[in-house]
Amino acid sequence: MPGDSVIEVGTGLGILTRSLAARAERVLTIEVDAGLVRALRADALLPANALLLHADALALDWPALVRERAATRVVANLPYAISAPLLRCLLDLRGRLVDWSVMIQRDVADRLLAEPGSRAYSSLSVLYRLCVALRRERDLAPGLFFPVPNVRSSFVRATPHPVARLGADELAPVEEVVRAAFGQRRKTLANALRGAGFPDPSAVCAAAGIDSRARAESLAPEAFLALARLFRRA
Template identity: 35%
Template sequence: MTDGGRLLGAADIRRIAEEEGISPTKKFGQNFVIDPGTVRRIVREAGVGADDTVLEVGPGLGSLTLAILETGATLTAVEIDPPLARRLPTTVAEFMPQAADRLTVITSDALALTPDMLPRMDGRFTLVANLPYNVATPIVLTLLERFDGLDSFLVMVQKEVADRLAAGPGSKIYGTPSVKLAWYGTAERAGVIGRNVFWPAPNVDSALVRFSRYAEPRFAGADRAMTFSLIDAAFGQRRKTLHAALKRIVPAEAFTRAGIDATRRGETLTIDEFATLSRAVQEVQAS
């Protein structure tokens, strides 16, 4: 840790919220972390150091923000709620003033972010965030699609979401999020977070997911949009065979070319197999 200052505790969180007239809202999925040990654990699991560039989505009142800045990293925080976005620099100036020049705050919906909105993120960067439960999966998939420089993330999400993101083929919870995330890289569970570290305490447990992007693109010749459309169709009718679920978009010849048994179900296919099938469809269409 390179910076002094201190992190937010429960009393700090409640004082700041009271000063600003801020109440956690379900609309934005706000549950604020009130335990310094938890945010330090998240940063440690993320492996953030002084040379890193970090993106945080949904900083809230700044608990995790301060723990990230404590490492010496450069941070861009994206907050959808204007009062919270306005308050964050003040909180950092109060609790960790020497880190203030390494913080940029952007008021935006994370799903609306584009590269031109994040001038500091033109190289490699990592995402470290306590993501709103209701939009966690769209956020990570959208950011991975739009930002080639996003090469890793460590996010806290609802435990069930974490399980799905890290699930493998054949399991009951393996689905579209699992396969689409595997297009970009590898994901794994990185621990469980109890409910008592939040204000207000959610009625579900949370968990950490660690992700690393492939060093090189894995699926040469496969179109991402086509592959994702196959994934959506296959899991949209999960109990049907591939032949039945994909009959409108996959010619029978494509299954043969891809070496994939059309009587299998989508939940048994790896991302490599979906990409292979996507290439086969393109080849049949081109012939």
């Protein structure tokens, strides 16, 4: 990590921040809790190469943050309330980030890593599989944290594919198809897409070699990409 820039979400007491700062050239650490920010600043608890930013991570201009830094990694201990939106936000930065490592609830990790056909397979599973390589580094029991949470956690690392599977402007249209399909999981693919306003979904499914009677959870990520490309041409 020497020479790297790290963006940390959730400074807390600064324990991880200090460890990151000892390994990286600089750390930008983001904390939303005003009391923690005051304590960290008053007691000078962070090293000189760690910049503390009092902000809501979901309200930040992430592209601007990343543009200012080379070889950037993100490290985050994500509360459940912001895990899904921030995980989605990071996908838009995949061309600028080396990787991101996140501590999340285990059920969220299960969704990210879910295989087609499984109950946990979701729109986020599809988008992540198309954009990054995922690895669950470890699961952590509640007793490893203080205060002890009511859920189990997982530490997951995402690394952008070295050869992009999506064009620069393809993630948004793929997401439209994926969310429409998973938004009506009990409906057939054609009916779910038709209900979301996609034109002639049965014909588009046929052109992609996909059974229009299938349901979203049975489709591989590449099938959604094929559908999105065909809808864009229609």
